[in-house]
Amino acid sequence: MSLVNFTTREITCKIVYYGPGRSGKTTNLHYIYGRVPESRRGRMVSLATQTDRTLFFDFLPIDLGQISGFTTRFQLYTVPGQVYYNATRRLVLQGADGVVFVADSQARQLDENLESLQNLQANLLDLSIDIRTMPLSLQYNKQDLPRELILQPVELDDALNFRNVPSFPADALHGNGVFETLKSITELVLRRLAQGAAV
Amino acid sequence: MTTSLNPKFTFDTFVVGAANRLAVTAARTVAESPGSAYNPLFIYSGSGLGKTHLLMAIGAAAKKLASDLNVEYLTLDEYVEAFHAAIAAGQGDAFRRRFQTVDVLLIDDVQFLTNRLEMQAELLRLSEALQAAGRQIVLTSDRTPVDIENLDERLISRFSGGLVVDIGAPDYETRVAILRRKAEERGAEFQPGVLETVAAASFANVRELMGVLNRLVAYQAVNDSPLNAEGAKQLLGIETRASGGHAAVASERTSPDEFAAFLTDVTTTVGKAVEAWRARIAEAILRWEGEGYRTRRLEALLEQETPIAPDEEIAAFAHDVERLRVLEAEVSQFDPQAAGQSVFRDPERLAEAEEAATRVRAGAAPPPAPSAALPFSLFAVGSSNQLAVNVAREVIEEPGRRYNPLVFIGKSGVGKSHLLNALGLELARQPGAVVACLSTQAFIDELITALDGNRMEWWRARYRRATALLLDDIHLISGKDRTQEELFNLFNLFQDLERQLVFTAPAHPKTLQGIEQRISSRLEGGLVVELPEPDREVRRVVVQRALGAQDVPDDPALIDYLADRPADSVRSLIGLLQRVVGAAAAQDVPVSAGLAREVLEGGTAAERRRTVGFRTSGIVVSSAGGVRSREKIVWDWGAPADRLIEELR
Numbered sequence: 001m002s003l004v005n006f007t008t009r010e011i012t013c014k015i016v017y018y019g020p021g022r023s024g025k026t027t028n029l030h031y032i033y034g035r036v037p038e039s040r041r042g043r044m045v046s047l048a049t050q051t052d053r054t055l056f057f058d059f060l061p062i063d064l065g066q067i068s069g070f071t072t073r074f075q076l077y078t079v080p081g082q083v084y085y086n087a088t089r090r091l092v093l094q095g096a097d098g099v100v101f102v103a104d105s106q107a108r109q110l111d112e113n114l115e116s117l118q119n120l121q122a123n124l125l126d127l128s129i130d131i132r133t134m135p136l137s138l139q140y141n142k143q144d145l146p147r148e149l150i151l152q153p154v155e156l157d158d159a160l161n162f163r164n165v166p167s168f169p170a171d172a173l174h175g176n177g178v179f180e181t182l183k184s185i186t187e188l189v190l191r192r193l194a195q196g197a198a199v
Numbered sequence: 200m201t202t203s204l205n206p207k208f209t210f211d212t213f214v215v216g217a218a219n220r221l222a223v224t225a226a227r228t229v230a231e232s233p234g235s236a237y238n239p240l241f242i243y244s245g246s247g248l249g250k251t252h253l254l255m256a257i258g259a260a261a262k263k264l265a266s267d268l269n270v271e272y273l274t275l276d277e278y279v280e281a282f283h284a285a286i287a288a289g290q291g292d293a294f295r296r297r298f299q300t301v302d303v304l305l306i307d308d309v310q311f312l313t314n315r316l317e318m319q320a321e322l323l324r325l326s327e328a329l330q331a332a333g334r335q336i337v338l339t340s341d342r343t344p345v346d347i348e349n350l351d352e353r354l355i356s357r358f359s360g361g362l363v364v365d366i367g368a369p370d371y372e373t374r375v376a377i378l379r380r381k382a383e384e385r386g387a388e389f390q391p392g393v394l395e396t397v398a399a400a401s402f403a404n405v406r407e408l409m410g411v412l413n414r415l416v417a418y419q420a421v422n423d424s425p426l427n428a429e430g431a432k433q434l435l436g437i438e439t440r441a442s443g444g445h446a447a448v449a450s451e452r453t454s455p456d457e458f459a460a461f462l463t464d465v466t467t468t469v470g471k472a473v474e475a476w477r478a479r480i481a482e483a484i485l486r487w488e489g490e491g492y493r494t495r496r497l498e499a500l501l502e503q504e505t506p507i508a509p510d511e512e513i514a515a516f517a518h519d520v521e522r523l524r525v526l527e528a529e530v531s532q533f534d535p536q537a538a539g540q541s542v543f544r545d546p547e548r549l550a551e552a553e554e555a556a557t558r559v560r561a562g563a564a565p566p567p568a569p570s571a572a573l574p575f576s577l578f579a580v581g582s583s584n585q586l587a588v589n590v591a592r593e594v595i596e597e598p599g600r601r602y603n604p605l606v607f608i609g610k611s612g613v614g615k616s617h618l619l620n621a622l623g624l625e626l627a628r629q630p631g632a633v634v635a636c637l638s639t640q641a642f643i644d645e646l647i648t649a650l651d652g653n654r655m656e657w658w659r660a661r662y663r664r665a666t667a668l669l670l671d672d673i674h675l676i677s678g679k680d681r682t683q684e685e686l687f688n689l690f691n692l693f694q695d696l697e698r699q700l701v702f703t704a705p706a707h708p709k710t711l712q713g714i715e716q717r718i719s720s721r722l723e724g725g726l727v728v729e730l731p732e733p734d735r736e737v738r739r740v741v742v743q744r745a746l747g748a749q750d751v752p753d754d755p756a757l758i759d760y761l762a763d764r765p766a767d768s769v770r771s772l773i774g775l776l777q778r779v780v781g782a783a784a785a786q787d788v789p790v791s792a793g794l795a796r797e798v799l800e801g802g803t804a805a806e807r808r809r810t811v812g813f814r815t816s817g818i819v820v821s822s823a824g825g826v827r828s829r830e831k832i833v834w835d836w837g838a839p840a841d842r843l844i845e846e847l848r
Contacts, residue, residue, distance in 0.1 A: 066363040
């Protein structure tokens with residue numbers, strides 16, 4: 001897909017929220033949805049099971065209006081976190097301009113985080129994308145949980161952030177860190193655009 | 200009718216903060232290079248955040264940089280009023296002209312366009328004209344173009360086509376800076392913490408902030424003691440538990456503002472990302488693509504990180520496109536079908552286009568030219584044909600304008616073809632002239648060949664190129680419907696373009712049979728001039744020249760004798776002369792008046808017959824420059840009886 005279309009004067013960013021099951025990807029999108037003025041957002045499409053687990057994916061289109069003469073649209077997607085929906089994850093990753101990896105800060109979830117991160121890398125490889133070239137931000141969600149249950153951002157950085165990408169502690173439920181993460185990934189994506197990598 | 204710019208509203212007095220940085224940058228750019236960067240620039244923001252200030256600052260800065268710029272600032276209401284006044288006074292056109300010459304047009308508060316359809320149409324027309332002329336338009340509004348109710352879609356897209364930028368409410372730091380600057384401007388001094396306290400309270404816009412500052416200044420002026428932070432709070436009715444309150448307000452504000460902040464952020468990033476050169480290239484791509492040219496070359500530039508000289512590349516591209524245009528125009532003259540080839544639309548294939556044009560050029564032979572053997576200098580002038588010669592000279596002086604078409608009429612052999620070719624030769628001397636001069640028979644033959652070979656376009660183009668068309672013996676188109684049709688079209692084209700048309704005919708056009716009314720009336724429309732039978736003066740010149748050409752020594756008696764012979768045309772006179780010269784050669788005696796008398800008056804009936812019975816119009820002129828005269832080639836017809844038997848056998 002074309003990120004920046006100079007001919008039609010459009011900028012379209014597809015950002016995928018990736019991460020292990022129950023890490024809070026959909027929560028991120030819900031929070032953003034709640035903050036975007038009604039006129040700016042499309043219908044949030046959520047295909048979830050009765051227990052509120054994302055079965056397929058969430059999709060939230062946001063219209064940022066005219067920026068520098070460009071009609072700017074963001075499309076936020078989440079992938080289903082559960083291991084057995086890998087085909088869906090790969091499908092959603094297709095054509096992504098940037099990835100937000102939402103990690104679960106709980107200490108006992110560390111392995112799931114690592115596994116999911118590896119899965120992201122593998123899926124990108126399947127799509128012939130080198131993870132090093134893909135704009136990526138990390139979000140350490142659920143930092144509001146009791147300290148003894150979670151790992152601190154520094155520890156999580158050590159464990160997950162080996163590429164030294166921007167990382168943000170967050171509490172998606174209350175919105176802390178949600179827009180910071182979105183801003184960060186947006187900047188990374190748009191900066192890539194500045195480098196002329198209009199894919 | 201136009202508000203003058205407020206000298207206080209300049210960029211220097213505008214406090215720049217995060218919320219308005221983009222707008223100020225864009226405004227500065229526009230002021231520095233009006234019409235080239237963002238056109239139109241559309242600034243929107245809530246009331247009292249500095250739209251008008253910025254708008255006037257653009258005007259002031261532009262004027263400062265180039266004092267000859269015509270800068271107009273006015274609010275939409277003023278514009279509407281002026282328009283209505285102009286319409287009422289019947290000066291609508293003058294009004295439009297006045298605004299079309301403005302270099303930088305600054306219109307404030309365009310949100311009032313809502314429901315004003317007439318004004319919208321007017322503004323659309325104006326902005327189209329201004330943008331087409333590369334003049335700058337800056338508009339402000341309290342909302343985005345899309346949000347202006349009942350605004351024409353075309354205006355929305357036009358307004359959004361340049362740069363739409365907003366001014367946000369100033370953040371705390373900016374508010375402090377604004378307050379400090381304004382206090383300084385007024386020469387008011389406050390105790391530390393006072394301005395900060397005021398800035399910490401949330402005000403919707405800068406104007407309110409100014410109102411508060413005014414109150415503080417006024418208060419301090421009437422009270423001797425300087426105001427402290429606490430006093431300011433009381434004065435302004437700010438809650439004493441302000442700090443806690445602020446926190447609450449702040450957290451309340453952060454949530455709805457989160458998206459706005461995000462948007463501002465993205466705007467800044469995109470602004471940085473969509474660098475100016477990219478925008479310029481994109482604009483160029485849009486432009487050329489819109490005109491149907493391939494823009495791969497420019498698109499490739501966009502994929503580079505930083506091209507070395509984007510502007511030069513654009514210029515080079517434009518240059519190539521211009522060349523293609525020239526080639527296409529040239530080729531379309533010869534062959535409109537060939538001009539439709541895609542090579543003429545792809546600057547990357549310029550070399551191919553050049554080749555194609557060369558091929559077409561080579562294939563398109565110029566139309567037949569006048570014969571070099573019949574120059575003006577050899578045309579014998581006498582009082583009888585003086586008028587025709589004068590007319591011809593005038594046409595040479597001002598081709599296409601004075602007598603168009605010019606028709607020479609006269610009997611066979613009086614010199615029509617000669618004069619036609621002589622005229623053609625003179626016309627061809629003029630720079631850039633392409634003179635088509637040929638017999639009507641050749642014209643018809645060519646047309647038939649072209650029809651046969653399905654090359655009509657080529658044929659037409661060949662003649663359309665000509666700057667003058669001269670046809671000998673125009674009466675031969677009689678009954679040739681297709682030729683008349685084509686000639687009619689050429690006729691109109693030539694007359695429209697003021698290109699000269701010259702024809703010869705044996706009689707006045709209106710007496711010619713088998714020629715459509717529309718053609719004969721057009722032939723009469725210019726000037727019809729007769730070449731009469733040669734008078735003695737002309738005959739003398741002709742005889743003298745002809746004898747000279749035959750190397751016959753000058754013999755006044757012979758010349759006088761021949762010039763006095765009754766001859767109704769130059770050709771018959773030459774015929775007489777040839778007979779005398781022929782007889783002299785046969786008898787191996789010098790040419791003399793006596794011999795001439797003997798040959799011409801004492802000749803046999805058979806010999807006499809040779810001089811009569813010319814049926815065809817005579818001279819056949821080839822473009823190669825030779826002259827073939829049918830009479831000269833077929834001198835002896837022999838006995839008709841022999842011919843008949845020959846044919847019966």
